[in-house]
Amino acid sequence: METIADFEVQYSQFLDPDGKPSDDVPALATDTDKLIEMYSLMTETRVFDTKAVNLQRTGKLGTYASCLGHEATHVGIAAAMRPDDVLAPSYREYGAMLCRGVTMTEILLYWGGDERGSDIAGPRNDFPFCVPIATQCLHAAGAAMAFQLRGEDRCAVSINGDGGTSEGAFYEAMNIAGARKLPVIFMVVNNKWAISLPIEMQTASETLAQKSVAAGIPGIQVDGNDIIAVRHWVERALARARNGEGPCLIEAVTYRLSDHTTADDSSRYRKDEDVEKARAVEPLPRIRQYLTDLGVWDEKKEAALQKDAAAKVAAAVKLYLDTPKPSIESMFDYMYAEWPELLEEQREHAIRYDGSNGDPHG
């Protein structure tokens, strides 16, 4: 027998957990303005995320999926994108969304049970949160198809988790993207857990990057806690796609430091010491350390950043809490472009019974 095909998977890290740069660190590593911008956003995301969990615990937010530990991955992806590119997230990528102009208040409205949270004012063409796992991969491929057909040099980026790589939709999306050389990047955020299922039981594949081999597209693995690595490789992938060279898969390895959502208790299925081991290599300290070592960051700046972030979050929370619930008619307003008669009677019925059901949530 002769070998007719082979594959290899490459791994990239530029900043180690202590913030020490590798020898082959790219030019991005010297662009301290960009780095500080991204680090600031990572910090804001962290502060926002912590507050959101607290809001849930005090009954002011519904179930919420924390992004603790994913900040470098999320911010790195979005920072590499152009404003006219399109993002198709799952339901955890707040760092990416905030970077692209979604507001904290909009995110809170969504988890607070208000559809207006998905009517985002900033990136109007981005897809909203996507709960059915990996279905967004196909949407990204479709967006890329539209760009290709219209001759635009825009790109689509989908983000899904390790669990999502088991879904058929994930493979179907890669396959069509590869067959047609669609300008789409498949970001796989491997945080090691799909609710209670560890990555070891999710698949026999040694890496998730190599799932790209089946679709005939390139795939690499990066350290998802390394903001420089994430941004660098996403930029390269986008440039390649814009150039007509087709899609690729980037696996960003990180760790889900929080529970799956506020309704989950991860202590039931994983050990505290494993979580703490992961926390020791989490993304924020290393970039902070790197910037400090470069002489462009210090404790005073850190304190100012924290204060600023807290103020931004507090303002967003206040706006969210002050938003009255949507009108009863809004249940019907967006079912079709044109109003079908069938709904008229039901709409009147709903208006008649508005507020009569005694729901104390308000």
Place this chain on the structure above:
Amino acid sequence: MAEVALIDALTMAMAWELEHDPSVVVLGEDVGVNGGVFRATAGLQKRFGADRVQDTPLAEGMIAGISIGMAAQGMRPVAEIQFMGFIYPTVDQIISHAGRMRNRTRGRLTCPMVLRAPFGGGIHAPEHHSESTEAIFAHMPGIRVVIPSSPTRAYGLLLAAIRDPDPVIFLEPKRIYRLNKQNVEDNGKALPLDVCYILREGTDVTIVTWGAMTLETMKAAEQLAEEGISCEVIDLATISPLDYETILESVQKTGRLVIVHEAARTCGVGAEVAAIVAEKGMYDLEAPIRRVTGYDVIMPLFRREMDYMPSVRKIVDTIKETFEN
């Protein structure tokens, strides 16, 4: 005998079958180590091992598909879909294969599987977690759709579903997972499928409902009793195939029918009940058949969720309207 909630009764039923029938396998996402996101399978993997209670990779189509494969080869898989909002990838497998296996092989191969999923709204959950689309499966020949509404019926009906030689979609109204308790004897006794359960006898109007809506309906019945209207409340339990004999018998007695379901109105299962009674019970009717349902809109996020659902007041008002001339 133990006082258990609906969710615990499900665990008891699965444990009983796992113990007494070696061909039963429980599978799904997070059902093993985690015991299920609602704890429906809590303790089962510890007791029966990881081969009999399996944590699967994240793929609903796969879960349904391999269940069909296992069932056709003599096993009895009891698969869990985490929420009905994620059941749609299974629809291809269920409709194209599970419902057809017996028919297209002339009985040579069959599909004795159960697909369980929490369904229904009212718990202020995020998007896609409040679905009530049982009508999709009810429309398909070859499968059963069963919805319990109390701990004892959950126990008895799940046992029946697992033992049933045909595929069963077992939808669990999550709003009443822990609402109340009942004394449920863990005796392995199944309740009959394909039969309605009369929750309250009455003489003036028949109300057909199922799932968590039995709650609001019983409350409405109590309220109306004080006003002199005697309601007979029937829980479909088996949504498909329908036990229309019990419904027709009741309408023969009362002359009035109101159907309550939280699912959207158009082509909901209520439409089928109404059609059957219009066809076979027309001469017993004294008033038009009425339905109290969710609206034909996407279930709103939870700030407006309760406005979408049928409420006690909506049910009471509609029943009263059947007495107007």
Place this chain on the structure above:
Amino acid sequence: MSTFNLPDLGEGLPEAEIVEWHVAEGDTIRTDDPLVSVETAKAVVEVPSPQSGVITKLYANTGDIVPTGAPLVDFDEASQDAAAAPVKKEQSAATVVGNMPTGNEVLEETAIPGRSRKNKTGRIKATPSVRTEAKRLGIDLAAVNPSGKNGQVTIADLNQHHQSTQEPQTSKPPVRRSSAPTGQAEPLRGPRRAMAQSMSLHRDEVAACTIFDDADINDWLNKKDFTVRVLRALAAGCAAEPALNGFYYADSMSHQKESRVDVAMAVDTPDGLIVPVIRNVEAMSLEKIRGAVADLKKATMDRTVAPQDMLNYTITLSNFGMLAGRYATPLMVPPTVAILGTGKLQHDVVAVMGGIEVHRRMPLSLTFDHRCVTGGDACRFLAAVIEDLGKPQ
């Protein structure tokens, strides 16, 4: 002072157990500082403080179980900061998020599996449009003879009933069919119910004996005057033998003979047997009897026979043989002691003076209560009836 209640910690969990307080009464706390650790059915959760302020009261101790929505801590009013203001407004609403209330209410199992109930109550069957029309016409559906295939009242039935109540009854009453659909038990109502009751009473009390004979009516000049002639004959029988015209009281074992002859006449209607009474037949001429019978027929069809018109009769007549039936063992209702039944008129071969002739005859069946009436009494009575019936007019 504001109270913070235990919020829903995850998709509607019912309660939580206090694992550890991170504050004590009197402590000052800031928003988001850890307040208390609680354990739910799903997890151990740390609840942060919703506001800043001084803790003035803790509502539970370590180890206590607190239901979702129940008070947890009190904050001192004066020490709230601006950011907490909206919290206070939302507090009572915010703390009952999640509508999967759980409880420890234990349900009784009251459900009845379907198809296990056998008792069915019959209702009048009719389409809604027929019901509306009936209402408009002021017709009680129960009075209408249903002819529908499923036992339902049709619009034609309504119209026929409506017409028949406007016009006098001229035609022979149509054959009555039972209106209930077959295959299911229908509770008896109205006259049928009454019949069941009175016949049961007969069976329980009376010592019934029946004598059969025939009256030769070949010589009748008016060939059609059946009911009227029979009534007169009955009165003749009572005159000849009053023992059969009256009452027997079993408790006192006493027999009450009457001189008035009030005859209860059994009439078959769609609703069943009704038995209106013609009073004082002994005092009536043939003409008068004829008039009384006509009035009675009309009243029966119009359903205007009043309850008192059916009481207090002394003897019963049953012209059962309209269609078929020669002899019968008719049953009277105690305390009366006799009932005469007339069968279908026959053309019989009779022996006359050594020869054979065909004579029109009326079969007679006389049931009497043998507790107080002897066979002799009965025969004397019957002989008088037969003799009167035999007269040409």
